[in-house]
Amino acid sequence: MGRMSVGERRSALVAAAFTVIATRGLPAASIRTIVAEAGMSLASFHYAFTSREELLDVLIAETTASERSAVLPGQISGHSLHDLFAEGLGGYLEHLRARPEREQAMLELTQYAVRSRPDLAREQYGAYQEIALATLELVAAETGCQWLVPAPTVARLLVYLTDGLTIGWLVDRDTDAARATIEAAARALSTLART
Amino acid sequence: MGRMSVGERRSALVAAAFTVIATRGLPAASIRTIVAEAGMSLASFHYAFTSREELLDVLIAETTASERSAVLPGQISGHSLHDLFAEGLGGYLEHLRARPEREQAMLELTQYAVRSRPDLAREQYGAYQEIALATLELVAAETGCQWLVPAPTVARLLVYLTDGLTIGWLVDRDTDAARATIEAAARALSTLART
DNA sequence: GTCTATACACCGATAGAC
């Protein structure tokens, strides 16, 4: 492996780590398998990071927010509140179906963070909720509706649903059931606002 | 350690494994730490189980359903649909607050199963949904209401919410926010039936 | 600066003493 800056090496290792976690799971993501995935020697890892733990910290901080924010909105245009919820959650389900390994990896990283890096987990979860909140406020402004419960509460409910949908679909891969549940959720959620 | 039947030994090891996972996480639950928790010698493990994997299979099969079913209903008596949802989810939140390590362990076992024992995960998730469904049908019979969407779909939505609530509260431990979200969820869910 | 070689701890699993 040729000469790389520390920054390049770190990026390459973070990307390789995510690939390994997505394809084989977090327990399989040892330093050895990560450097193998990145095509580096074992020792070069500790030239870029002081420990495996440090790499996981960076991985969580860099991926969680960007990954999830990339998923949400799409464009907004004049539909009903029900349709906006249904399209938003339906779009997420399509993303999940297209790249299940990615969301599985996110879930494993969240689990690890809750256990071993609680502050980091909290921070990322907060960022995630703010994205949901911003989307909801955009929706409210667009459709001219008003929330009957505080918007942050609706945002949190949306996050609950998204996490639950992720686990549920990853477990049984029942897309039809997931779609029907999204439809019911959209119907229920849309009653939390008045036009 | 005195003489025990294989059955006793298996039970003791399963219980010890759950304790270790709850307190220190699944990655820490090696055969060595499990037998230490159970006060046994290392070799006695393989007298009761052929492998660590086999113990985890038994652990998942035995705990998942019983753990979650023990949480749900309580008694039902003449409240509105809204109140029944709110009390059901609120009761689960109280259980989560009282024993966060247990639900954290359940989540880690689910994650492990999804990755390494997909059939087992599916089976347990199905059992979990059936419990939710049975509860909903009991509720419908009690309140005399009728679901506007299929009951299994409502059950799945309830499972999504429970899983999302679990992750959310474990991450930020914000009980007030969780309670407010449960209230909103109950309000939204109760619109899925007519009296 | 980057590699190979290695130190040392812990893993799952088993052999063999008692």
Next chain:
DNA sequence: GTCTATCGGTGTATAGAC
């Protein structure tokens, strides 16, 4: 039947050659 002792393998991390 139950233990101690040990095997082969892998983990993280580092020393030392180049």
